[in-house]
Amino acid sequence: MQQKIARARRQALQPLPGATTLIAVSKQQPLEKIRAAIAAGHVDFGENYVQAAYEHWPALKQEFPHVRLHMIGHLQSNKAKEALALFDVIHTLASPSLVQKLGQWKQQTGRQPELLVQVNTGEEVQKSGVSPLVLPAFLHICRDAGLDIAGLMCIPPEQDDPRLHFALLQQLAAHDSLTTLSMGMSGDYEHAARMGAGYVRVGSAIFGARPART
Numbered sequence: 001m002q003q004k005i006a007r008a009r010r011q012a013l014q015p016l017p018g019a020t021t022l023i024a025v026s027k028q029q030p031l032e033k034i035r036a037a038i039a040a041g042h043v044d045f046g047e048n049y050v051q052a053a054y055e056h057w058p059a060l061k062q063e064f065p066h067v068r069l070h071m072i073g074h075l076q077s078n079k080a081k082e083a084l085a086l087f088d089v090i091h092t093l094a095s096p097s098l099v100q101k102l103g104q105w106k107q108q109t110g111r112q113p114e115l116l117v118q119v120n121t122g123e124e125v126q127k128s129g130v131s132p133l134v135l136p137a138f139l140h141i142c143r144d145a146g147l148d149i150a151g152l153m154c155i156p157p158e159q160d161d162p163r164l165h166f167a168l169l170q171q172l173a174a175h176d177s178l179t180t181l182s183m184g185m186s187g188d189y190e191h192a193a194r195m196g197a198g199y200v201r202v203g204s205a206i207f208g209a210r211p212a213r214t
């Protein structure tokens with residue numbers, strides 16, 4: 001997979017700055033599979049629920065301090081404290097109340113995780129994320145709260161060509177001088193890498209199909 005990502009990056013229209021980091025999305029996967037992925041050299045892992053991440057990751061991070069954990073699911077502001085204690089990167093900043101929580105925490109501790117703003121590029125009612133139209137205002141709120149924003153994240157609507165959404169995310173990021181794009185999943189991570197993704201988030205193509213939720 002790393003080779004496919006490297007090849008896709010070489011096919012980019014322009015030389016790409018930075019690197020594309022592969023996030024192994026381990027949500028709902030059993031502990032043995034996660035351990036095997038760490039043993040195989042994966043460093044970056046993604047989870048989409050704070051509570052589920054607490055099942056395995058506090059112990060795993062203690063055992064493997066080099067591992068970086070990414071929050072890629074909707075994050076409620078009442079879970080912010082727990083998320084801050086476990087995650088290194090949050091890809092789903094999208095509500096002013098979460099911005100306020102993170103801003104307060106930064107004032108108290110001087111620290112913040114790496115932060116990306118989730119953009120609802122397809123304007124889907126069932127998806128969270130900031131609408132592209134209000135993104136500049138939202139980024140303003142983030143900066144007022146003292147937060148550094150590294151970039152933007154999107155989850156394209158299933159029926160659309162993801163490249164349209166990756167291109168929109170690129171444009172929105174460039175407009176605000178943001179450098180890191182979190183885009184691309186199992187079905188489209190090569191497109192995303194070719195279009196300069198800083199993070200691709202791949203689950204089933206690494207771990208196989210997810211077991212049904214219990």
Ligand SMILES: *Cc1c(COP(=O)(O)O)cnc(C)c1O
Nearest residue numbers: 025048072185186201202203204
């Ligand atoms: C589950 C998930 C992924 C990974 O999905 P796959 O299709 O299994 O690669 C990526 N991003 C987010 C936000 C997810 O929730």
